[in-house]
Amino acid sequence: NVDFKGYLKNLNIISTEIKYQNSDITWNIFKNRYKNPNLNYYQSYNTYQSLIRRFNLMQQFGDTSEKSIVFLGDDELFSIFYALTAISYTRILVLDIDEELLQEIKLYSKKYNLNIETRKFDVFADKKIDNEFDIFFASGLKKLAGLLMFILTGVKFLHPDSNAGYFTYYPYVEHLTDIDKQQDKYNYNLQKSIQEYGFFLEHLSSCDEIDIGDALIKKVIDWIEKDDNLLLKNDKSFTGILSKDEALAADPLFPYFSIKPINIARIKRLNNNTEIIDNYLKMTRRFKKGQI
Numbered sequence: 001n002v003d004f005k006g007y008l009k010n011l012n013i014i015s016t017e018i019k020y021q022n023s024d025i026t027w028n029i030f031k032n033r034y035k036n037p038n039l040n041y042y043q044s045y046n047t048y049q050s051l052i053r054r055f056n057l058m059q060q061f062g063d064t065s066e067k068s069i070v071f072l073g074d075d076e077l078f079s080i081f082y083a084l085t086a087i088s089y090t091r092i093l094v095l096d097i098d099e100e101l102l103q104e105i106k107l108y109s110k111k112y113n114l115n116i117e118t119r120k121f122d123v124f125a126d127k128k129i130d131n132e133f134d135i136f137f138a139s140g141l142k143k144l145a146g147l148l149m150f151i152l153t154g155v156k157f158l159h160p161d162s163n164a165g166y167f168t169y170y171p172y173v174e175h176l177t178d179i180d181k182q183q184d185k186y187n188y189n190l191q192k193s194i195q196e197y198g199f200f201l202e203h204l205s206s207c208d209e210i211d212i213g214d215a216l217i218k219k220v221i222d223w224i225e226k227d228d229n230l231l232l233k234n235d236k237s238f239t240g241i242l243s244k245d246e247a248l249a250a251d252p253l254f255p256y257f258s259i260k261p262i263n264i265a266r267i268k269r270l271n272n273n274t275e276i277i278d279n280y281l282k283m284t285r286r287f288k289k290g291q292i
Contacts, residue, residue, distance in 0.1 A: 025112070072137070095121035133158055138154045144190060150167065166266050197280065
């Protein structure tokens with residue numbers, strides 16, 4: 001027997017309904033972006049609905065009113081969405097290594113009087129930390145070591161009485177065989193690492209969907225029109241053409257990956273074990289020189 005009433009009581013449904021203030025403005029910003037993803041920083045843009053899911057989750061935890069928040073990596077412009085949609089906030093700081101992206105955020109911040117602070121920041125090199133934020137939101141690298149750098153750097157930005165943060169990720173795979181096993185191993189190692197650094201996974205749900213851009217779709221259509229008998233997996237020149245100036249090519253499965261949702265997670269502090277976090281950040285920065 002299944003206790004459906006008990007199950008439904010604990011079911012956490014994340015809506016994608018657009019019902020917030022300034023939704024017309026945020027939608028127009030998102031659909032009219034002039035900046036292309038920077039392949040050097042493994043950037044890719046997600047759907048507008050994914051921003052709504054992120055915000056709705058944060059709202060459920062009471063993190064969209066009178067909060068100070070630091071964003072580590074923001075190629076999706078979620079900081080802009082958050083600032084235009086939140087009831088109120090006390091401070092927003094965006095950290096990113098991409099100066100062109102920071103200029104884009106500054107442009108919208110100035111246009112809509114959002115007072116968003118920006119700072120060029122490399123998690124593998126910069127050490128200036130303002131530990132005075134209520135929450136962090138990290139959109140980091142895909143490999144586990146890089147993702148942990150973003151998460152734990154976010155933790156360092158929290159003030160002593162703060163205990164929570166968010167991050168998005170998808171289980172990174174190295175090759176096309178045993179994908180499910182690779183993803184299970186990634187998820188296990190991620191959650192195990194988070195606990196070792198004094199946090200636990202309070203919430204985990206599907207969030208983002210990969211957005212296949214019009215330019216990539218046009219490339220495929222144009223090539224198929226030239227060759228009706230095209231066998232994609234045996235045509236290296238086709239793959240090369242698709243990969244050129246294409247952010248999604250950063251995925252090791254490109255162009256054969258399945259379109260699966262990215263995950264969004266909220267973590268909460270178990271203990272204030274700053275020493276072990278500091279040691280990890282120092283170690284990873286040191287080995288980064290050898291490309292971990």
